[in-house]
Amino acid sequence: MSTSAWVMFFIGAGGLWGGLIFFIIYALRSSRRSDGSGWGDEGG
């Protein structure tokens, strides 16, 4: 693959997958902080 293609690959993967991991970690940390419950028992 060309260098510019690699650069765009890392921008896409970093932006999307990196962003997703960031928000999942944020959600895990904030749910623990707020009420001690994990992801499994926040619902009904």
Add this chain to the structure above:
Amino acid sequence: MEQAREQWGTRVGFLLAAIGSAIGLGNIWRYPYVAYENGGGAFLIPYFIALATAGIPILILEYALGHSTRGSGPKAYRSIRERWEWLGWWQLAVSFVIATYYMVILGWALSYTYFAIGTQWGEDTDAFFFESYLGVGEEFWSLGGIQLSVLVPVLIMWAAVYFVLLRGVRRGIELASRILMPVLVIMLIAIVIRGVTLPGAAEGLNVLLTPDFSALLDGTVWIAAYGQVFFTLSIAFAIMIAYSSYLPRRTDLSNNGFIAALSNCSFEFLAALGVFAVLGFLAVQQNVAVDEVATSGIGLAFIAFPSIINQFPALNSLFGVLFYGSLVFAGFTSAISILEAIISGVRDKFGLSRTGAVNLVCGAAFLVSLIYTTGGGIGFLDIVDHFINNYGLVLSGLVQVLLVGWIARELPRLRDHINRVSDVYVGAWWTISLRFITPLILGAATAYNIYEELSAAYGDYPVSALLTLGGGVALGAVIIGFVLSMPRWRGTETTG
């Protein structure tokens, strides 16, 4: 006495159902081609901007509408302004139309999962699909009767969807999503790994990812980016309004929006790598440029991919089953969500039991879907799909943001609601996106669609078909929206 509203069992369950709704056939067969056609790697720039200024804001808006009113589309809009209930029914009418042909495409994918075993489609994949499988005739209006080979898989898919919906939110939709979504991701990763290790994969990935920054000066590229984000996130179907109405009172709406949107987009970015790696392989095998084999939609899935699978060096059947199985799984969770949005609306308004509403909605949608199982069905499907997306979804999405942002001026109240229950704070960018950027882009997209329509008739279809099936169905959805808003509200009242 007011019946307690159904509720998701867990946050993960809701997220997987919401992601399952967003991830559909378009993630696999639409995004890769749209990205390739609109600047390759450079497309990521308008795509990210569209995601931040339209996709995620509208998604969070729909979560807030459903969660704050604890109701489906019609109930949510009715709670904002009573006379705007019709907008909810319009969106559900659009969803109904889409569900009827979406289920038939799922039936095709199920058939091809079976045909992949031993590559039963033979060498001429075009003739196999149109003539042997679909039984397409010469004349547009000659339906040619129901094709049993299409009807049987469609019936199987309807039975599976009906079973899941009948079991309800927690034991049906949530359970199905918990099982299917992880399996789907594993299948896609297997497809991508196989794809990128094929000879010629780098050629395909180069075409997909090499940026053409001059494309960013073209307005249509930006409209394509906003359109892709709009279609891929299941926006304006009123699905997310219904799904978020099943959330508990305390829930992180905004972060759920970020996670669902980014999961969906991560999935389609990964799918694009797999699709273009495999197209690169095909181009090398045929000794042509990737541009000559790049395609999308039905042509990609049911004509190009069988050809590619035929030429695989090994394990052809396994790859075929993985690819078509992933289409079935991706589409299944989306189909469930489209139908659940309608079921939720019918239950809210008419006070029906789940069984009654599922029977009514699935029964009616099944009967309509039979028309697409005929020999002439694919022509009908193509026209209806084009018009209902461009003039149903996009237009109702535009009306939705105009209503909330300008007519009812509900954004400050909804923002307060989001920030009261969420951990991730929603700031001015959300309001600005929804009040200014989204209406502007959706308005431009609608104007562009109309311009295109008037410049050249869609496809090679007779004008009578475009007017009756295309224009008729798109207009019919609006009329049905008004008609269904007229009867007296018999279910649980609005809370807004």
